[in-house]
Amino acid sequence: MTMLQTAIPSAVPRRARKHRPAAAIGRLGLYGFLVLAALFFAIPLIIMVSTSLKTVEEIRTGSIFMLPQALDFSAWAKAWSSACIGRQCEGIRGGLWNSILIMVPSTALSVLISALNGYALSLWRIRHAGLLLSALMVGAFIPYQVMIYPLVRMSSTIGIYGSIPAVVLVHVLFGLPILTLIFRNFYSALPEELIKAARVDGAGFFRIFFRIVLPMSTNVIIVALILSVTGVWNDYLLSLIFAGRENLPMTVELASLVSTRIGVPEYNVNMAATIITALPPLLLYLFSGRYFVRGITAGAVKG
């Protein structure tokens, strides 16, 4: 695809444009701005990586912008397996497993349920669908701090407070409104006759969803997954409140790690731990950015 696109323009000989100095200056300014903008976002990351590779001594004596003298991965190893969080010195690897245990069911459930919701709201004649949708919108925009206390009471009433199911449930609840909206907009662009044809073929609500609608949803599912994964992974507050002491995810562990002080502050270890924590969503964006853009625009054009 990309090869073709780049090959075609060069195959057509373009008429040499008269060189105009004003245009060249404009172009220079444009690139200058882009480079600056890129640097603005890249510099913190660069500093984090370079600091994580320095020794404590180097950090104390040198400038923050200096590059490390040697590649020293010991801070990464320490952050992973032996840095102290409070009184326990086992690194943040335990948090990784907890994060995964929380993320996988949370994202899977919220994407599946939102897809079903969006499908029901847009492709079936649901009574008061408009009202339901507005209620969802309200749900999407109420600051969630408001709902925390009632949720704590409710989850402790049903006896799951302070456990993985509790935090998963809360994540699913808070994820539903916006994800449902995304799915609904995507599905309302599908032709209604498709559902009618499937009904004539004898398929019911769920069969139509799983056999016909879901297979058409790859792009939007990827968008929803990215939103959901990053949201759940980066969450701090909800996990801290609902997950319970045993199940704290990486973000919470990281915060404790950074605030645990034993002797000299080990900035290199802190930086390494932060990068490790931020790595999963970063990789996700890197590998699925293309789908993300495609899914968002597909929804935008059709919806």
Added chain:
Amino acid sequence: MIGVQIESLSRHFGALPVLRDISMEVQPGEFTVLLGPSGCGKSTLLASIAGLDDLQGGRILFDSADVSDLEPAERNIGMVFQSYALYPTMTVRQNLSFGLEVAKTSKADIQERVTWAAQLLQIEPLLDRKPSQLSGGQRQRVAIGRALVRKTNLFLFDEPLSNLDAKLRTEMRVEIKELHRRLGATFIYVTHDQVEAMTLATRIAIMQGGRIEQYATPEDVYERPASLFVASFIGAPPMNLLPATLKQTSHGVVAFTGDHTVSLKGYPFKIAPADGQPIVIGIRPENILIDGNVAPTLRAEVVVVEPLGADTLVWVDCAANRMAVRTHPKEAKGLSGSIGLSFKVENLSIFSKDSGLRL
């Protein structure tokens, strides 16, 4: 073969009535065409027969069994949609077999039905392609194929040819007619193309504003339109319409239009005409003769002569009414100025001006 009876069906979306008290009966093996302008409720009527929507009144019977409360699948119909509505992520083969799978048909049976339909429609080479890899005409065939594989004797088509180009449409029209003959099944077919309706139908139901204006054979609809709407909807150019007033005289019934007098002696009035009643006289362009006689029925001024090849249309003005006359190209040569026109009473259609109905 299945007969379909529709009894005083009504259907509305919110406060908007879309079908008003529709009753009609489709005989087993018939090819009924629902014809009408856009938005008149054709698709809604078809969807009601298929059971896709709830009714607000009336009943639908298949072979005198009430199916009003049955789901589409339970009614056992084959349906072809205007947009084809093929399942985009499935191959053609999967598209055809989906309904059979849902109905828990055995693998061997599915294979046999799919092969049969694919052969009939000549889509065997396409079976492993996705719908996006097909041309419009091929998608059309697959959509028909999906309806055919179900073991049924009632097929519903919603404007299946409207997305095709003119040439392909003509070809597919012939194929659909041939299909009807071979299957011997009952077809109900929606279109807003009157050529399609006239060529395919055994009977045409002409709809307007949620009502059926006339349900009759193509000949009847063309020659004896039941209302002014049908008269002006069918035919290209449509029937010429002349407003007139009825008079009972000693020579029988006559009509005055402008300063002309037209004798209606011998016209088979269905309802006894009243003296002084305002009427509209309808006459097809091909039923008007250009008359060199000294005493023609009407005199008119030639406006334009349009040669169409096989015949020629002469547009004339007669007492402030524009009329079309279809004639032989030889006869139309050099026509201009004032000409005489005549016609036979049995070729006329007379409508009440007030009700718009045929008298």
